[in-house]
Amino acid sequence: MKLLGKVLFGVIVMFFGLSLFRCSQQSAFTEAISYEADQAIKNNDYTFFKSIFSERAKDDLLTEVVKDENDEVLFNLNLFLVGSQHNSSIIFLVDSYSKDPRPEALKLVVKTNKESALEYDLVSLGKENWYLQWLHLDNLYLEQAFMEDIIDFKVKDGDKVLYDFNDELGALITANEANIQAYVKKENVAVTYIKETINKDTAVIDEAVSEKGTEKTYKQTFNITLSEETDKEIYVVGNFNNYDLTDKTYELTKDKKKNLVYTGTFDITTDDKDLYYYVLVGDEIVSKEGLAKQFTRTYISQETELIDVNIETVKPVKLNKYQYKIWITMIVYLVIAALSMWAIFFRKKKPVRARYSKQASTPEKEPEKPRENLNLRSIGDIEERDEDLQVHEKETIISVPIEDIEEVEENEE
Known part of the structure; x- marks a missing residue:
């Protein structure tokens, strides 16, 4: 025990x-x-916020001075696309909020192409007037892969909406644009979420032409996520096969581990710098607002510099100032x-000393020794001794003739 x-x-x-x-x-x-x-x-100086991770997009995702209904400045809003080999993230920064007293946190509501809303806290951690949150996109695209674009987001103070992104101009960022992680790892991964489709025979295909470069062979991966189950074939076409809608060479297979995800990796030899592609589901093509939707991503090879895909490598700021704590x-x-x-298992307990009473104690009587019980062997010895005595008595009896007895009696008379 x-x-x-x-x-x-x-x-x-x-x-x-x-x-x-x-x-x-x-x-x-x-x-x-x-x-x-x-x-x-x-x-x-916002350099610190853009240097938390080792890579960042060359251009800020969004920079805006937000004003209220009276045209007075509410706060500054900045969004930075950053990442590393382990993740892709968007940093949301709000500073100089004019409300006094200002709240401890604001609300950030992000809307995806799947019409799901993700809610986060923009937290105020320091003494100055700023709020910060970063959204890890690798959880959204690479692992769960449940959306294509971030189409809208809001900044709220309680129930009051302080800022609402104008999604009429398009999505805030597409999945392919946000996937910095794949670029850093020098991997060609195209991510697509399927929501709407139209008949491919009536679709208008924009056969976009890419800028040319050196011919290379790229290992291109397509990750396609469906909004619902289907038994139809899913395949991609693009500038790598001259937009041939009947070519099913690039058919995708269902991922065994991820629900509603289809994937495929192919060797594409081309001198194009950019990939343009469409996704087909049986006889239908993925669309948006009734038009066939084209997707794009820049090819990257081991020789490609990240700056060529508008990504800068930075020296991450050291956050070890309080590591000593x-x-x-x-x-x-x-x-x-x-x-x-030590106190529970190893400490040796001190022996308890005997305590003596000051009053004289009466001497205790010596206990009587208990009588020893006779065992069978002792009983046997006694019986053997008695038998010897009986034999000895018999042996000491003297036999005298009758004539001698009579003679003795006569002499006595």
Whole structure:
């Protein structure tokens, strides 16, 4: 039981230690973000926000001064497209909000092409007037792959809408444009969400022509997500097969792990710099507002520089200013855990000293020795002794003739 107790205690210490480490790590990271962001807002320099990740789009996704109904400035709104080999993200930054007192958080509502709304908090972490949130797009496109474009978003203070993106000009960003992660990894991945279709025979196909370059062979992957189940064939056509709608060479197969996702990887040899393609579902073609929808993405090879696809590589800002707090927390925790384990399992208890009463105590009587029980062997010895005595008595009897007895009696007379 003592060994089992040690094992259970060790498991508990490890579990709480890992939880404490994660919490302290998150706390140190948040504190570092708060400090660096405060300095950036003071200096009116957004470089820090665009340098949280190792890569970023060359051009800001959105920069706007938001005004209220009286044409007075409400706040500054900036969106940055950033990423790395592990994710693609959009950073939403609101600063200089004119409301006083200002709230601790604002609401960010993002609408996708699937007509689903994702709600997040724009949080204020520092002392200065700013709100921050970043949306990881790899969870949306590469893992779950449930939407094509971010078509709209709103910034709200409680129930009041402070800003509503004008989606009449088109989507905020398409899936292919947002997929920085694939570019950084030098992978050609085209992502498409299917919502509407029309008959391909009545569709007008725009046979777009790409700028030419050096002929290369690209390993191109298509990830297509459906809005509902279908038993029809799904395939792609484009400038790589002269927009031949009858060519089913590039047919996709259903992904066994992801529901409603079809995928396919093909070798495409071309001198085009950009990929243009359409998606067909049986005899229908993917459309938007009654027109066949064309998708595009720039090819990338191992020799391609990221700047050629409008992506800059930056040195990520170091957010380790408060890392020492993690180690202080963990050292204190380990010391407490070690002392607790020593006190419970390893500390030797002091022997209890006998206490004597000052009053004289009466001597105790010596207990009587209990009588020994006779065993069978002792009984046998006694019986054998009695038999010997009887034999001895018999042997000492003297036999005297009758004549001698009579003679003795006469002499006595």
